[in-house]
Amino acid sequence: MTVGELTGLELVVARREPVATGVVVLTLCRPGGGDLPDWSPGAHVDLELAAGLVRPYSLCGDPAERTALELAVQLEPDGRGGSRHVHEHLVPGAGVRVRGPRNNFPLVTAQRYLFIAGGIGITPIRPMVAAADAAGADWRLVYGGRSRASMAFADALREKYGDRVSLHSQDETGLLDLAGLLDRPSGGLVYCCGPAALIDAVQQGCQAWPAGSLHVERFTPSAEVGGVEGTVEVELVLSGRTVTVPPGTSILAAVEGAGVQVLSSCREGTCGTCETAVLDGVPEHRDSLLTEADRAAGDTMLICVSRSRTPRLVLEL
Template sequence: MKLLLDKKEPVADGVVLLTLRDPDDGPLPAWTPGAHVDLVVGDGVVRQYSLCGDPADNSVYRVAVLRELEGRGGSRHVHDVLTTGQLVEVSEPRNHFELVEAKRYLFIAGGIGITPILPMVRQAEAAGQDWQLAYGGRTRSSMAFLAELEHQAGVEIRPQDEHGPLDLQALLGDPSPGTAVYCCGPESLLLAVEEHCSAWPPGTLHLERFSPKTLLVEGSSDEFEVELAQSGTVLRVPADRSVLEVVEDCGVSVLSSCREGTCGTCETVVLGGTPDHRDSVLTAAEQECGDVMMICVSRSRSTRLLLDL
């Protein structure tokens, strides 16, 4: 869908907040905290950004975009080229970072990782739930949405130049049954949180990554077959190509975006066979179920996969 860029405003050093609405002022598709949308931000360049507004307000979407100096150009296009009044191609919201039911929530955000966490905090607060937020960043001026958060009970603001890194040992040193831990931020933070949560009950930790995690690939990268259940077509997937590339070459249209296993757009139902999961989206429990896979990166542990395509 094409949405109008209604407002573009700085909310921190190197961060702009985009407000997008329907050109005809129609309602936008519903979403829940943790959801993201794809934006086409250049000549076919697609990037994923977390929705950070109010899910109850279906008149606009809001996303905050950090200028990535070492990125591939998407954020630079947003900062330097996009202007108010332009139409932007935007996908419908998707959510692989849903807020689960829990007795208590511990939210940990690093830098721009506050964007998916912010609506979760608002929801937990509105519902009267027990929650805590630890929010870290390089400097106070680099941390978006501080005006809303810094005087709120339950929020710990930790600019690194003032306080050093987030004290994960204090936050996560003692497992707390019934607590759901949500974390988003740079990979270094996510890896550290994963390590500190290793002794917590399974299913406690929920992460959203901006980039693919480093995987120790245990499965083979040899060729295998995929059968497309809707047509009966059988395709060979060579060692140097992805399932997504092969089915696209066959003329099958599959929604995709990042092509690196982080966005979840190409999630495909598995009807038979055993996937070799190499994505950064599904939890360990979801991967163990084996009923869906991200066909942009994941492969097969069996000689053939039967996919709902």
């Protein structure tokens, strides 16, 4: 990752619309109009909301719409402050600095898809459904939420796509029947986004599916990140520095403390913003994003949570 990647766009909130209980959709544009960067289904952007407050949000609009970016934000009253800032301050006319888009959850071309969304996890799934439908693929969306009122885009999706969309509110029908959905491989791909419990259950249900069938995106870590132990020497080849990372400090924090800028956002190992190339050494992966193949390759790591299995790491920073 280079310092040049730290640049972003100054955008304004052109529209703000409530689409479910506690969920607003923001439409962001250039202040003077004009095209925005290309993106594909599954992509997200980072919003710089305040000093030190950066949060990733999935894009949920139409990639063909070049002059606007659309994202949905659910208010989390007990969260870390990002969604609260969005709901309180990002009103029409407000400015916001945006980084990206980046895509760690790309839609792989296939003939058949099963999309499973829970709650605000519908945001990256919505443009995937549109892309699959436009490509003539055989697809189905199963979308669950705590209540119908909390499920963003639910009515619009059902109206547009009919019976291909199954809506399940927990207060009316209970939890999704994942065992029935996943009891046997369908020959297609499964895409899932939503709460950690949903993703864990889908992963369990897909154990008999062929490798590579399941694609997930998490908004929260899959497991509590343990304490950072052991001292690690980290060489930053692009900066010409070597940083000592003591116990109790993340690699990201140590690198930032040394004055080296690093693109970061969630700091929980879920968004991929701080993914960094590993040139030497063996990372100890503690993130919730990289695939098993990525982990086995060992050539990148998320430095906000991951550590090292060797006393020294060489990073492309």
